[in-house]
Structures are given as structure tokens and as C-alpha cells.
Amino acid sequence: MMEKEIYGKIIGVNLKYNFLMPFASALGVLILTLVMFNITSLQGIEAARPIEFLLCFIGVTLLVPIFLPEQDDNIRDVVCSKKINYFNILLIRILYSVAAMILLITFFISLMKVCESQVTVQHLIGGVASAWLLGAVGFAAAGITNNVTVGYMAAMLYYLANYGMKDKVGKFFLFPMSYLGRFDESGWLIFGAVALMAITLGVCRKRGHAAARFKLTTR
């Protein structure tokens, strides 16, 4: 019961203080996509373009700032030295951020459907996969370097690499639907995203334990 209360509190505080700005930015990306791309009466590849080319930045706006609150070393040390594992807090933030990402992309694709575009579940999965992988690249860079700016930069560089090198990127190509007309690559992208995030969390967990140990020995 107490655990429930504690985690409820953690979720509440995080949503209130650490989620609104990233969510507002994600909404900004969604609106920009609506402004820049036509979403009416599109089919197949055409319909995949707005999703893969711009909407995928929703992943960056939601996943990279997960590390922002603890960017200050002092705050990170304080948080890491508490009983509730820092890893768990990150996990909570990841869960609600990924949920918000899926929600926003679903909303966008529903809008396309309303506008008579022929979008399928594969468009949705493909969109989520691209956004997730792009966000995960930024998440990993931000987590490993403990610098959110580097996180955004890494995501942008990955996007540019995909933009310039096209399918030479291989299995983790961000625009498989739009460039190659392949709607079955999403599995790789999601696998890549989850693996990157898991590795980053592993690094953070180790760092969290190290910080806690350091705190204990210096007291």
C-alpha cells in the first residue's frame, strides 16, 4: 500500500514538473507536421512521409528530456542516494513518455484517416518505431554523457545520417516506408530502440549505485 502511495507520488510529481514541457514540444512537432504536410487523401508511401519525415521528432522531444531533471550533478547525487532506485524513476518516466508518444502518433494517424488518407496499422507501428528509435538514440547519448544537449544533437545527427545515406543505414533506417516502400522493418527499429534504452539504463543503474556508494563512504 505504501509502495503504491510512493510510486503514485513519484508519477504525479514527475508528470507535473518534468513532463509538461516535453509534451508541449511534442504537440508542437505534431502541429508543425500538420502545417507542413498535406494529410488529405494520401495512400501508402505518400501517407508514410509526414509520419516518418517529421512526426518522428515526437520521440526526440519526449524521450531525450528524461534525463533533464538530474542534469545537475548535485541533484543527481541526491536522487541516486535515496532508497527508491534512480533506475525505477527513469523507468517510470520512460513508460509515460512512450505512452504519450504512441498516443500522439495514434491521434495523428486518426486525423489522417478522418482526412480520407488510406493509413493502416502498419503506418502506426512504423511511425512509432521511427519515433522511438530516433528518441532512443538521443536518450542514449543524453544518458551516457549526462548532457541533454548532446542527446538532442545525437538524435539530429542520426536523422541527418538517414537523410543523407538513405537505406545505406541498413536495418535501422528511419524511413523504410517512405523510401523503400517496406512496411515490415518496424520490428528492427523497435528492437534497436529498446536495446539502446536498455543499455543506457544499465549504464545509469551502475552509475546510480556508484553515486549511492560514494555518498555513503563520504558521510
Place this chain on the structure above:
Amino acid sequence: MENEIKISQVNKFYGKKHALKDVDLVIPQGMFGLLGRNGAGKTTLMKTLATLLGKQSGEIRVCGVPIENAKEIRGMIGYLPQDFSMYPLMTVYECLDYLGTLSGMAKRDRKERIELLIKKVNLNEQMHTKVKKLSGGMKRRLGIAQALLHDPGVLIVDEPTAGLDPEERIRFRNLLCEVAEERIVILSTHIVGDIEATCENIAIMNEGEILWRGTVSKLLENARGKVYTANVNKQQLGEVKAAYIVIGMLKQGENINIRFISDKRPEKIYGTETEPNCEDAYMYCLYQNGCSLNEED
């Protein structure tokens, strides 16, 4: 050139909060202590003197130069903020060299001063150590070195001993006394011991106002005959606390030896008048000026 800081009728607001209220102060050469509780307005006054905050009214002259002349003032003062650090990846030498450049010092002067100050603050061995690897005390010493780098006539140090261990604190105080021989040093703190050990002239601030200005001996004089000690049992302690301002307690067996403030000889218990120390005098000053002392701030 005048060698003092004159502050007259200075007011400062943060929105509706009156942070400095008609502050009048003359700070002569030597160590000057600014004492007050957390949130009393010490840092605001310090920052105003360091040209980092503006004032709404009043006049400040640092060695005859009006505070509005920020560039000239910045060349005259050295400032050590309460909460500071430096680029973590730079070495001690590089950091000082960088800040010396920002103070407009020539390369040769920088080299000479840095070597001198590094010795003075006892960081010789850490000269090429990265800032992130320094301990809290070392960082503070590096802080004082950077503030003295351009040999300023005025040194402003805000809560410099907070977080230091006793040994480091003593070393730091001595260092400040040494540099105060030839300049104005303003030391702000809420730790009375720091002031007692170093300053002759002090001011006490509370809620943006100057409650007291003068010498430490005058402050002690002011509290003479107002500080008492008594031995009480647990039952009596509650009554004494309700009637007087208790400023110290020491358990001795079943009884408690208390130290308290009273304007008149206490009637409710037998108390012995005692010689006030600086902390007593400070507490009495707050009490005298109607500050609530028994509540948590």
C-alpha cells in the same frame, strides 16, 4: 582616495518584497562582518556591492566611486559568491588564468599573481589538478584566490565558511585576516564564531534592515548584564523557556545548565549573571530589536 564604502539610504525590492530597507552603513578598511539570519538580506547587499544587483534608491560609493560606474567598481572589487564553482574540466591554474583574463590582467601579471596566490592559499600541489577533483575546502580556497587575483581594494566574501570542516574554517579565517591588512574585506555569515574571530567592525541585519552597527566590543558591552546561567530540572525548563530566551543548554546529570537572556535579573529562578560572548550579544541584539527568537525560521 577614500578608503571606505559608504552606503546611504539604500532600498531594494524583489517584486513586493522589501529586501533592503533604508540601509545606511560605512565600511572602513579591515575586516567587516555582516551578520544575520538566513534570508536577512546579506547576500542581496553583497551582490549589490558587487554590481550584480541594482538598487531602487539610495547611494553607494566604493572608495569614492559611485556604484553605477560598474566597470570601474568591478576592477576594484573581488567577489566570492556563496554558491559557486568553476569549469570542472579546467585545471586550477587554467581557471585562474581565464578569470584573470576577464579582469583585464596582462599575461605576465597573471602568471606572477597566480603563482603567488596559489602559494598563499596553499594549493601548490593542486595547481594542475582539474577543478572537479578538488575538495570543498580547496574549492573555497581557489575561490578566494580568484577573488584576490587582480589585487582588488575591496574583497566581498559571502558565507565563505559554510560547509567547511573546523580546521579548514580556521585556516580560511586566518587567510582572510591576512588579506584584510591592506584592503576592505566584507565577510557575510550567519556563523557568529567567524565574526568573533576575525572582525572588529560588524553590522547585524534582519529582514533587510541594519539592526546594529559598531565594534564587536560595543556589541558585547550592549549585552553585558543581560545574560544569565542557571541550573534547572526538566520541570523548570519549560517555565524558563516560556519566560526567557534560552540560548544554550547543557545537560549535567539530572539537571540542565541553561544560558538565557533577560533584561532584568530573573525572578522565577535563581540565575547567575555571566559575561556575554559574541553569540550571546548577537542574540540579545536580535531580541532587543523585537525579532522572534524561539520560533523556527
Place this chain on the structure above:
Amino acid sequence: MLFLKECKKTICSLTFVLYAAVIFAMYVSQFATELDAPIRRPSPENSYYGSIEKEVPEVLMPAAVESLISEYLAGSYTAYPFMFYKEVKLKESDTVKIAEIIEELTDITKSELDHFTEYEAGGYYGQTDENGNMIMAYKDKVLPEYHLSEDISYEHFKELMTQADEIIGKGSKYSEKYLVSNFSTVPMTYEDALTEYEELMDEHNFAKAYMRLYCDYLGIDLAIIPIFVCVGLWQMDKRSRMEQLIYSRKISSAKLIITRYLALVCCMAVPVALTFFHVMMGLHNLYPEKNIYFGEAAGLVIMWLLPSITIVVSVGALISELLSPLLAIFVQGVWWYVALGKNELTGSITKYTLVIRHNNLGKTRLFREQFHDFIWNRTGYFILSIILIGLVIFVYEKARKGNYDGKRNLWKNNRRKFKV
């Protein structure tokens, strides 16, 4: 010297190292292959010399009419009003006017158009196969049969296209600006190819032609990547809690900001300069018999790329100082995307766009035609950078004296708000 110290700070930052890596990677992956072999003079025996945008009424008119009929049947028209792509739906009265234009251009009537039900837009589309997997398929465009009127002069045709453009809204495919590029791409003749080659290999041009393509690739990166280096360094004082130590120094805000700005810009110019020298060396090896006008080529690169760096750094510094570093990244990201999305690969140099594209070694004449806009654009952004950096100095001075305490820093705000 402060400038050198600021340069050292910049070069040692992680964001700068990444920046340099991107510039080199972009150069190697996108441009360096151009230096593998020299451009050969076209031979009269070749069967194909590439294509060219050329105003050929016999090609242009049928293509434009087909597009108009197709858009009429689809019920929506593509346009680029302001900067964005837009799908325009017309009201009934305007649809009638479009039908009248089609009627005048062809032998097909409005009623025939409206009763044509087999219309297909054509192109690639997704469909599911027998296993339920999405596969891509291609469909041809299906339009009603029609013939172009023979007695329509090209001048009158252009007038009708202008009318169509006005009905749809400015910036449609039929506007004078886009008519040729949209509908009149023709195969080059040997003579065309020879002219193009001779223009390209002109002594004063050929190094610049390579530089145009080089700038085209690097310009994409330089309109976005410098923001990260700038923001990373601009927040360094705050992150290191060194702000007050710096505020209280004697140095003037103008000197400090300008020195930092110059250090950032100069450091970011170094990887560009290195790749530029590599191109120059490559050209010298590729064309040993030719004079390479180094100064002219360098001038073009500076003119093209320097304003990109300066404007991005200025915007980053101003928004970071005024509001928040993350907002600076967001704003620049949006601006970059809009600028890039709007541009065609070659030949759409305008007075205002941030990213200038000329993704072609040739098309020298096209670039020359747009050179006035190019100069206007680059000079404008350079001047704007200087104005913005003036504003940064103003805001910094305010903050330094404690007179500006707006929502300056998201890190700071988050630090204060963070509660877990």
C-alpha cells in the same frame, strides 16, 4: 588572450567534437566522391546527356494541361503559398472557372469531366497481399481521353495558366515561376551538353562550380548543427555555477560576448576550412593543367557558409540568454526543417530561405541568374546575425546587473522545481 582561451573551451567541448565529426563525415560521404574523376567533355556519340529545364511549349503545354485535368478530377490542387506545401480545395464557382479553362484548352467539357468515374491518380500505393502483409504496387494514371486545341497560342496558354494560378491561390504549379520547372524538363542535346560543359569548365567558374556543390551539402549541416555547439557553450557558465564569478569581473559585456561569439564562429569554421583545402588539393590533382582561382572559390564559400554559422550561433545565443537553451534548439530545429523542406534541390535560391541549395555541378547559368538573390540572402543573414548579437549583449548586460530575471534557463527552472 581571451579569444584563444575561448577557442580552447570550444574545441574541448564534446558538442564541438561531434560537430567536427559530422562535417568531415558529411564531406566524405556526400561530396568527396566528386573528386574521384574529372568531368569529361561530352562526346557527340553519346545517346543521353541528362535532362534540362527548358521552356519548350510543345512539352510544357500537354504536361501542364494533363496535370490540371488530373487535379480537377482529384478535387484538390497543390500550392506553395508563403513557404508551406498546401493542398487547396476549391469552392464550386472556382471549380467551374477551372473547368472553363480546361474547356478552352481541350475538347473536353465540364460535364464530361464530372461524369468520368474511372479516374486514378496513379503512382505507388500500399496494398495487402494474400498473407496480409503490406506490399507496394504501382498504378498508372487514368484520365479521360482529350485533345489539346490546336489554335491556342503559347502566349494565351500562359495567360490561362496565370488565371488558374490566381484561382487556386498564389504559388500553384501553374504559376509563372514554377511552370517551366514543373512541366518542361527535356533531354539535353549534344549542343546543350557542350554549352553546359564549357560554362562549367570556364577557368573562373570551374572551381566555384565544385564549391557550389560542396556548399550545398555543408550548408544543410551548418544551418542546424552549430546550434548544439553554441547552446552547449552558452550554458556552460550556468552549469558550472561560474556565472557570478564572471559577472563580477571587469571585462565589459560587449567584449566578452563578442569574443565568445568570434571564438565559436572561428572554431566552427576550422573543419569547414580543412575540407575546403582538401577540395582545392583534389581539384589541383584532378585538373593539373588548369588555373585554380583560389581566392574566388574561397570567397564563394565564405559568402555562402559563414552567414549560416553566424545566424545559427546568434539565434542560439539570444534564445539561450533570453529564455532557454532547449527552446533555442527547438526553434532552430523548426526553422531548419521548414527551410529545408521548402527548397528544391537546385535553383530555388530566394531572398529569405536559410538553406541555399544548388545540388548540381552544372547549371551555372541558373546560379548566375539567381546570384542577386543569393547575395541579398547571405548579406541579409550576416547583418541580422550582427543585430542579434547586439541584442545578446544588451540582455547579458541586463542580466549581469540583476535587471533581467525572466525565464532565462530551463535547467535552472527545472533544478528549482525538481522534487523527487
